[in-house]
Amino acid sequence: xxxxxxxxxxxxxxxxxxxxxxxxxxxxxxxxxxxxxxxxxxxxxxxxxxxxxxxxxxxxxxxxxxxxxxxxxxxxxxxxxxxxxxxxxxxxxxxxxxxxxxxxxxxxxxxxxxxxxxxxxxxxxxxxxxxxxxxxxxxxxxxxxxxxxxxxxxxxxxxxxxxxxxxxxxxxxxxx
Numbered sequence: 001x002x003x004x005x006x007x008x009x010x011x012x013x014x015x016x017x018x019x020x021x022x023x024x025x026x027x028x029x030x031x032x033x034x035x036x037x038x039x040x041x042x043x044x045x046x047x048x049x050x051x052x053x054x055x056x057x058x059x060x061x062x063x064x065x066x067x068x069x070x071x072x073x074x075x076x077x078x079x080x081x082x083x084x085x086x087x088x089x090x091x092x093x094x095x096x097x098x099x100x101x102x103x104x105x106x107x108x109x110x111x112x113x114x115x116x117x118x119x120x121x122x123x124x125x126x127x128x129x130x131x132x133x134x135x136x137x138x139x140x141x142x143x144x145x146x147x148x149x150x151x152x153x154x155x156x157x158x159x160x161x162x163x164x165x166x167x168x169x170x171x172x173x174x175x176x
Contacts, residue, residue: 051119074124
C-alpha cells in the first residue's frame with residue numbers, strides 16, 4: 001500500500017505523473033471569477049425549455065399554450081401541431097438510413113407521447129426563469145394508454161401499438 005507522501009512525490013523520469021501540477025485557472029475557479037459558456041449572455045440570446053410528458057404512453061387530448069404565450073418576454077411556444085407532417089420516407093443520414101416521419105414524431109409529440117419524458121412543447125424566452133415559468137402555464141390533457149415494459153409483453157397479440165400505422169402482423173398477408 002502506498003502512502004500519501006509516496007503519491008505526491010514525482011516518480012523518477014516523469015514530470016507530471018505523480019506530481020501535483022499548478023493549474024493556471026485554479027484560482028479563478030475556486031474564487032468564482034472563471035467564466036463558463038453558461039455565464040456568457042449575448043444580446044438577443046433566447047433561452048429554451050422543454051415540457052416533457054409524465055406518462056410512458058398517452059394520447060394528447062389537448063394542449064393550451066395561451067397563458068404561456070401571453071407571458072411577457074416569451075418569444076415562442078411550439079407544440080407538435082406546429083411541426084409539419086412529414087411523409088413516410090427513408091432519408092440518408094450518412095452512415096445510416098432513417099424514417100423521416102418517425103424522426104419528426106420523436107422531436108415533438110404530435111398525437112401521442114411514446115415514452116416518459118417525450119417532448120410535448122418547447123418555449124423560447126428572454127431568460128431561463130421566464131421560460132421555466134411559461135412551461136408551468138402550459139396545460140396538457142392526457143389520456144393515459146397501456147404501457148409495455150418488456151419485449152415479451154410487446155409480442156402479445158393484444159399489445160398496444162406505439163405507432164398505429166406500423167405493424168408487422170400484416171406483413172405475411174401481403175405476400176399470400
